[in-house]
Amino acid sequence: MMNNPYLDLLAYFGIGGAHPGGIQLTKDLLSNEKILPNHYVLDIGCGTGQTAEFLTQTYVCRVTAVDNHPIIIEKAKKRLENRTELADVVKGNAQNLPFSENSFDLVLSESVVTFTDIDKTLSELFRVLKRNGHLIMIEMTAESPLSKSLHKEVCNLYGITDVLSEKEWTEKLRKAGFTHVEVISTPSELTQTEITDIALSENIGEELYDLWDEHTSLLEQSNIPLGYRVFRCN
Structure with missing residues (x-):
């Protein structure tokens, strides 16, 4: 997940809740879960720690927040410095997590997996999840096959290799071992998330501002066949 200019953009701008639906979608999804104080939650690709902070404040559960970007880790630790009794911030790779099998009651992945x-x-997410636990995953999704030019544009912009359909995501989740894969009904349009949480770094390069403009321009294109899905799996 390193050496990706788009992830650098999120890190240097310190954007919290950059995933589709933002923090409000996260709150709505978590309100339907039975999260108890003795539960262990993994927030993979945690960003600046917005979701981890909400979890500790609202559910008083134990949260492990993981990211692989050093600037993101620094900002997450700063946000959670007064929550250390409940929140651990760990530098780690989603493809090779430093945790034992069956460690977490809930795994959250908010627009992360597609970058890996x-x-x-x-x-890995299946491996570290307890057998009676759940994965909630929000991911960009192709609503219909992308043209070659659009596929290339999206992959180059976000530093990814593919844009999966709902069916392809479901197939990969089942292949990983998840026996129950539910698509939670939400508005599926991929639109610019309102940014209300930001922690800017100093001396941000002009190229990152240009990249943000490219991102915004892409989402403003009419009839673009990109959306997102929320998957709940066990």
């Missing part, structure tokens, strides 16, 4: 080797990461 998808099969490896899904296998």
Whole structure:
């Protein structure tokens, strides 16, 4: 997940809740889960720690927040410095997590897996999840096959290798071992998430501002066949 200019953008801008639906979608999804104080939650690709902070404040559960970007880790630790009794911030790779099998009651992945080797990461998330636990995953999804030019544009912009359909995501989740894969009904349009949480770094390069403009321009294109899905798996 390193050496990706788009992830650098999120890190240097310190954007919290950059995933589709933002923090409000996260809150809505978690309100339907039975999260108890004795539960262990993994927030993979945690960003600046917005979701981890919400979890510790609302559910008083134990949260492990993992990311692989050093600037992101620094900002997450700063946000959670007064929550250390409940939140651990760990630098780690989603494709090779430093945790034992059956460690977590809930795994959250908010627009993360598509930036990794998808099969490896899904296998890792399955491995560290307790057998009666759940994975909630939000991911960009192709609503219909992308043209070659659009596929190339999207992959180059976000530093990814593919844009999967709902069916392809479901197949990969089942291949990783998840026996129950549910698609949670949400508005599926991929639109610009309102940014209300930001922690800017100093001396941000002009190229990252240009990249943000490219990202915004892409989402403003009419009839673009990109959306997102929320998957709940066990």
